Amino acid sequence: MFKAMIILKRREDLGFDEFKSHWLNHHATLVRQLPNIRKAVFNFSTEEGAGEVDAVSELWFDSQQDFLDAYSSEIGQQVAQDSLARVSKRERVMLTEHDIV
DSSP, X not given: OEEEEEEEEEOTTSOHHHXXXXXXXXXXXXXXXXXXXXXXXXXXXXXXXOSSOSEEEEEEESSHHHHHHHHHSHHHHHHHHHHHTTEEEEEXXXXXXXXXX
């Protein structure tokens, strides 16, 4: 299973609650439409404004190619644009997941 973790810092002009609400309500609707996505989880900092991370998105696909194909699609471009419009920093980490427990 392939997993992408996307580490996010919101724009300074967006309040944390506004950012979180948008991510859970609008952005999630777009992510659900990505082709071949297997699972998506959004994680939010428990301490607003503490550090360089406001949220971490986890996206699972069968392969890295499925991930790349999803983001090459029309809806994938919309997901990326929606994300970039609301963050000041975004780092994507591509991973192979190994379940231990």
